[in-house]
Amino acid sequence: xxxxxxxxxxxxxxxxxxxxxxxxxxxxxxxxxxxxxxxxxxxxxxxxxxxxxxxxxxxxxxxxxxxxxxxxxxxxxxxxxxxxxxxxxxxxxxxxxxxxxxxxxxxxxxxxxxxxxxxxxxxxxxxxxxxxxxxxxxxxxxxxxxxxxxxxxxxxxxxxxxxxxxxxxxxxxxxxxxxxxxxxxxxxxxxxxxxxxxxxxxxxxxxxxxxxxxxxxxxxxxxxxxxxxxxxxxxxxxxxxxxxxxxxxxxxxxxxxxxxxxxxxxxxxxxxxxxxxxxxxxxxxxxxxxxxxxxxxxxxxxxxxxxxxxxxxxxxxxxxxxxxxxxxxxxxxxxxxxxxxxx
Amino acid sequence: xxxxxxxxxxxxxxxxxxxxxxxxxxxxxxxxxxxxxxxxxxxxxxxxxxxxxxxxxxxxxxxxxxxxxxxxxxxxxxxxxxxxxxxxxxxxxxxxxxxxxxxxxxxxxxxxxxxxxxxxxxxxxxxxxxxxxxxxxxxxxxxxxxxxxxxxxxxxxxxxxxxxxxxxxxxxxxxxxxxxxxxxxxxxxxxxxxxxxxxxxxxxxxxxxxxxxxxxxxxxxxxxxxxxxxxxxxxxxxxxxxxxxxxxxxxxxxxxxxxxxxxxxxxxxxxxxxxxxxxxxxxxxxxxxxxxxxxxxxxxxxxxxxxxxxxxxxxxxxxxxxxxxxxx
Numbered sequence: 001x002x003x004x005x006x007x008x009x010x011x012x013x014x015x016x017x018x019x020x021x022x023x024x025x026x027x028x029x030x031x032x033x034x035x036x037x038x039x040x041x042x043x044x045x046x047x048x049x050x051x052x053x054x055x056x057x058x059x060x061x062x063x064x065x066x067x068x069x070x071x072x073x074x075x076x077x078x079x080x081x082x083x084x085x086x087x088x089x090x091x092x093x094x095x096x097x098x099x100x101x102x103x104x105x106x107x108x109x110x111x112x113x114x115x116x117x118x119x120x121x122x123x124x125x126x127x128x129x130x131x132x133x134x135x136x137x138x139x140x141x142x143x144x145x146x147x148x149x150x151x152x153x154x155x156x157x158x159x160x161x162x163x164x165x166x167x168x169x170x171x172x173x174x175x176x177x178x179x180x181x182x183x184x185x186x187x188x189x190x191x192x193x194x195x196x197x198x199x200x201x202x203x204x205x206x207x208x209x210x211x212x213x214x215x216x217x218x219x220x221x222x223x224x225x226x227x228x229x230x231x232x233x234x235x236x237x238x239x240x241x242x243x244x245x246x247x248x249x250x251x252x253x254x255x256x257x258x259x260x261x262x263x264x265x266x267x268x269x270x271x272x273x274x275x276x277x278x279x280x281x282x283x284x285x286x287x288x289x290x291x292x293x294x295x296x297x298x299x300x301x302x303x304x305x306x307x308x309x310x311x312x313x314x315x316x317x318x319x320x321x322x323x324x325x326x327x328x329x330x331x332x333x334x335x336x337x338x339x340x341x342x343x
Numbered sequence: 344x345x346x347x348x349x350x351x352x353x354x355x356x357x358x359x360x361x362x363x364x365x366x367x368x369x370x371x372x373x374x375x376x377x378x379x380x381x382x383x384x385x386x387x388x389x390x391x392x393x394x395x396x397x398x399x400x401x402x403x404x405x406x407x408x409x410x411x412x413x414x415x416x417x418x419x420x421x422x423x424x425x426x427x428x429x430x431x432x433x434x435x436x437x438x439x440x441x442x443x444x445x446x447x448x449x450x451x452x453x454x455x456x457x458x459x460x461x462x463x464x465x466x467x468x469x470x471x472x473x474x475x476x477x478x479x480x481x482x483x484x485x486x487x488x489x490x491x492x493x494x495x496x497x498x499x500x501x502x503x504x505x506x507x508x509x510x511x512x513x514x515x516x517x518x519x520x521x522x523x524x525x526x527x528x529x530x531x532x533x534x535x536x537x538x539x540x541x542x543x544x545x546x547x548x549x550x551x552x553x554x555x556x557x558x559x560x561x562x563x564x565x566x567x568x569x570x571x572x573x574x575x576x577x578x579x580x581x582x583x584x585x586x587x588x589x590x591x592x593x594x595x596x597x598x599x600x601x602x603x604x605x606x607x608x609x610x611x612x613x614x615x616x617x618x619x620x621x622x623x624x625x626x627x628x629x630x631x632x633x634x635x636x637x638x639x640x641x642x643x644x645x646x647x648x649x650x651x652x653x654x655x656x657x658x659x660x661x662x663x664x665x666x667x668x669x670x671x
Contacts, residue, residue, distance in 0.1 A: 116450035125449055133449035137440045147413015154419060177406035262624055338451040339485050342511035
């Protein structure tokens with residue numbers, strides 16, 4: 001499936017990726033995207049199982065079904081670029097390069113987590129790779145991420161920010177304030193809206209009168225595009241263009257990825273408000289399976305290489321879960337640490 | 344060299360000198376650039392430093408603070424202005440969920456060093472929405488420092504300390520003091536430590552704990568009561584968070600009586616917290632009840648002059664409180 005108005009698979013397959021964090025050729029890029037899709041899917045499903053097994057408390061906010069949006073958008077970021085994730089973007093840390101050990105320790109609230117057990121499960125950031133530890137307040141990270149882009153522009157860096165958020169976040173006042181400001185100052189930020197049609201249990205028709213959320217970008221004076229959020233190449237194509245634009249100092253882009261959340265808002269939400277037919281239809285458009293087919297058609301993937309990838313990731317996940325389980329909780333003496341910076 | 348200048352000039356001077364000294368420092372807010380601020384606190388800065396460092400922002404308080412937080416996360420030192428404390432409410436998410444908690448929730452991985460200058464206070468006919476103080480809201484949020492100067496000297500020194508502090512600092516400035524408070528201010532560099540109260544008057548008979556604009560009224564009241572041989576000690580908190588408990592407790596232990604005076608509303612105000620600290624830690628030293636003279640529990644300061652007058656704490660009300668306490 002080709003990106004709407006963008007480059008086709010064949011072109012991507014043969015091109016040298018200019019934005020890539022590694023200088024990957026087309027084949028490596030395709031396989032890299034696939035591997036990351038599978039990794040995000042497997043980690044997310046594992047995180048759900050672990051929660052249901054009672055291995056950690058709190059909650060988990062699954063992004064299964066939305067992997068193509070997340071991977072396609074963030075895959076080509078450089079190490080010094082930033083991500084402002086929301087509660088559903090735990091896997092954005094994985095895409096940006098966080099070790100899985102830390103990702104699972106974060107869910108478990110262990111002292112080995114980057115936040116030493118302070119942040120809520122899945123609300124993960126990791127400073128060495130510039131992912132911002134998110135608050136739960138919707139659109140909060142969007143505002144702070146815009147601020148980071150503002151700072152980067154002032155420092156005249158060619159570094160960019162990706163802000164991840166859902167359709168629900170577009171209704172908040174802070175969303176308007178941030179995008180308006182980003183437009184005024186042509187900030188180096190890419191707003192990636194994962195429109196999964198449901199803000200917790202509120203359907204899109206009660207969220208907005210718009211058909212395409214990317215239309216909002218017009219009001220802020222920068223480009224907005226709506227793409228098939230289950231087509232990783234479509235998202236990748238839109239994102240690399242937006243990233244290049246931001247890096248060149250030409251300002252923000254709004255990318256609406258039309259996608260779907262397979263499970264509830266969180267693990268304690270059975271999502272009975274959705275029609276089974278709707279869920280099933282979207283599951284038939286599984287972003288991982290769709291891309292697998294592309295690779296098989298191109299003879300880039302077969303049963304053997306697919307199994308090999310899955311096995312390698314499984315082993316990595318098992319080791320990470322083991323690490324998380326073995327890690328201690330923070331000592332109660334850490335309760336009052338990290339409130340103030342030392343002078 | 345010290346000269347006698349107004350509080351507003353001390354504030355402007357602090358910003359100008361720090362921007363000169365540290366190129367990471369910049370100011371942003373509504374009407375602060377081309378017009379120099381509605382109270383002229385940033386007058387001259389735009390001409391001197393240009394638009395990039397003296398930035399007129401869109402009318403969006405939440406984004407002013409969020410932008411400042413993000414900019415500080417990449418190493419800059421923003422000074423954000425909130426034109427009136429009354430209009431800080433759109434920035435509650437940014438201040439309370441982001442600025443105060445980002446260091447904690449990331450276990451020190453991220454932090455923000457920003458100064459928020461907030462014009463506040465009544466007694467100037469500003470009406471409901473140009474008179475509120477609202478500082479107490481933020482004292483309830485660990486992770487935010489809150490200061491409020493009462494003199495030009497402290498205004499400059501606390502502002503320089505706030506800008507250099509690696510934590511978010513909310514710097515409340517009372518609009519009534521901008522041009523009425525005059526005092527000696529060194530023209531060079533100095534800071535006033537955040538977290539340290541200042542004893543403005545020594546006295547043995549009672550301790551008055553106050554801050555901001557009320558400090559001068561408490562000093563007037565103390566002089567009046569001195570004529571009746573009641574010698575009050577007047578403590579200017581200067582920093583509302585973290586509160587300098589030691590200075591307050593040391594004084595109360597000596598005088599055995601405490602009067603707390605603030606302009607802001609009464610219930611759950613700073614006075615409530617000071618009272619609790621004294622009750623918990625100096626109960627045995629008290630010879631009388633803790634007395635509070637504060638603004639009333641009325642939504643905001645109304646416009647009509649008699650109503651505003653009735654709302655505001657004044658010297659007479661403070662003297663009445665002192666007389667009540669002196670009777671014990």
